Amino acid sequence: xxxxxxxxxxxxxxxxxxxxxxxxxxxxxxxxxxxxxxxxxxxxxxxxxxxxxxxxxxxxxxxxxxxxxxxxxxxxxxxxxxxxxxxxxxxxxxxxxxxxxxxxxxxxxxxxxxxxxxxxxxxxxxxxxxxxxxxxxxxxxxxxxxxxxxxxxxxxxxxxxxxxxxxxxxxxxxxxxxxxxxxxxxxxxxxxxxxxxxxxxxxxxxxxxxxxxxxxxxxxxxxxxxxxxxxxxxxxxxxxxxxxxxxxxxxxxxxxxxxxxxxxxxxxxxxxxxxxxxxxxxxxxxxxxxxxxxx
Numbered sequence: 001x002x003x004x005x006x007x008x009x010x011x012x013x014x015x016x017x018x019x020x021x022x023x024x025x026x027x028x029x030x031x032x033x034x035x036x037x038x039x040x041x042x043x044x045x046x047x048x049x050x051x052x053x054x055x056x057x058x059x060x061x062x063x064x065x066x067x068x069x070x071x072x073x074x075x076x077x078x079x080x081x082x083x084x085x086x087x088x089x090x091x092x093x094x095x096x097x098x099x100x101x102x103x104x105x106x107x108x109x110x111x112x113x114x115x116x117x118x119x120x121x122x123x124x125x126x127x128x129x130x131x132x133x134x135x136x137x138x139x140x141x142x143x144x145x146x147x148x149x150x151x152x153x154x155x156x157x158x159x160x161x162x163x164x165x166x167x168x169x170x171x172x173x174x175x176x177x178x179x180x181x182x183x184x185x186x187x188x189x190x191x192x193x194x195x196x197x198x199x200x201x202x203x204x205x206x207x208x209x210x211x212x213x214x215x216x217x218x219x220x221x222x223x224x225x226x227x228x229x230x231x232x233x234x235x236x237x238x239x240x241x242x243x244x245x246x247x248x249x250x251x252x253x254x255x256x257x258x259x260x261x262x263x264x265x266x267x268x269x270x271x272x273x274x275x276x277x278x279x280x281x282x283x284x285x286x287x288x289x290x291x292x293x294x295x
Contacts (some may be wrong), residue, residue: 008089116138
């Protein structure tokens, strides 16, 4: 099948990034948000990203304006009925995602492919709640989507070779590197990396070393762009907490269980960069300072 028109559900940071990438891939995109306020903010976020590309001379103004003509928005689901592909990018809650797909299933044309951008939730459970189990796939972009080169395509036992080829070709057409994973909690990247971040949190909470030295050691010792605790703040401690719980529920292995320090921080609303406090104080975003975990 040929993909020409793409719907994106959710236009927060992740959804806006995916929208930008798909637009730059040459596709028509319609974005859906819950209300006009969120939709306006989301569309402005996309437009601001293209404005930044123009200011950096990575894109001409004429090209940006032409691309943005292929973008539209809606607060209802009906305008997405004729999309060839719909990518869901709302918050990480299985029930909320399933509700979206069940509603879309009733109105979308028979050929429409559904894809979830979840980082760890079950694609199988989402697909099973619809009438199009063979047309449902995982398409996990990494944040920020316009910059990160990788996309995980996640297949269930119902996905046939035609949909798999269509999905892989679509992701490659966006200029992304694609890796293929079977549907299991965490897929590939989070399956391997989440325990690494959780172990760093345990080490910091147990006083193995300071937050700064743990991050400095992992950054320089493993040649990573940043340490695991700073990265956790960037990702969002609530997302890591939820992902750890999902994987622990599936595998029952202690390495996936979120440590007490993470639960306490999430409970207190210390979620990292987005709340200006996590393992670092982000009051000055360009000069983050390690927090005192005992105070």
